[in-house]
Amino acid sequence: MKTATTVTKLCRVMEQFQERQSFGITDLARRTELLPSDVHRILTSLRAFGYIEQDPETKKYRLGFSLLRLGLTVFRRDHLREKSHPVLVRLSQKIAAATHLALLDGRELKVFLVDQVEGPNDSVFSDHLGGSERLHCSALGKTIIANLSPNIALPALEKSGLTRCTRNTITDMSILEQQFEEIRRLGYAVDREECINGVCCLASPLRDHAGNVVGAISTSMPSSQFIAWDESRLGAHLKAAAFNVSATLAASNTAPV
DSSP states (O other): OOOOHHHHHHHHHHHGGGTOSEEOHHHHHHHHTOOHHHHHHHHHHHHHTTSEEEOTTTOOEEEOHHHHHHHHHHHHHOHHHHHHHHHHHHHHHHHTSEEEEEEEETTTTEEEEEEEEOOTTGGGOOOOTTOEEOTTTSHHHHHHHTTSOHHHHHHHHHHHOOOOOSTTOOOOHHHHHHHHHHHHHHTOEEEESSSSTTEEEEEEEEEOTTSOEEEEEEEEEEHHHHHHSOHHHHHHHHHHHHHHHHHHHHHHTOOOO
16 A cells, blocks of 8 residues: 555654654754655644644754643553553562563564663663663563564664673674573573663563564663572563563453554
8 A cells, every 4th residue: 555645754754753852854854854845844734733842942843742642542541551560560569670561663673661660779770661672782672682583683683783882782793693592591681781881681571372572571670689689580580470461462362562
């Protein structure tokens, strides 16, 4: 089916706001490869309905309140989040740490955070709901990528890049592939200060009714707290929580995205 040209342009503009909070028309035109006049018309129309706002001082555009209302409506109705949130709460209480739920966007080949429960040291985890997780160095990203077929995982890694975030970040693809084998064997992935200095994470994958990986559950905590844990025991807690949520997906017989 041929897509509507105007809608396609609108989506290209809106997707840019995942990367930054505000843009000028020239910058948006450059990023989307659209004419500035097209970008201006799109922003003007979105602004009329409250989906885009313009800063009166900088004249830059940002997402508007109407979009927030729509997002919250979807957020409240989301079946997976509704069923998984109590699991995240119980897990957080059991291990005294923050817990997170992330889903795989199969179209964009990105992993994004959709829910989290704060732990006693929640300040160590700086990611926000809707934010993308790094595929090669976050526990959430690694546990999902490791369980995808190579023809999907490799293009996703190439697209996101192997950016070095800390001195512990693995940027060698051959080493990552060995780690992915270990992740599949253990049933969980570990981020040992590979994404954020002083923070360790552990994540286990979520599967739908067909056994396909569609997301993951993780925990994040200060490195000192992580070292005090027996890793296999902590991994067992995460795997049990992920199995619980996966069972919900299987029962509903639907994928989350």
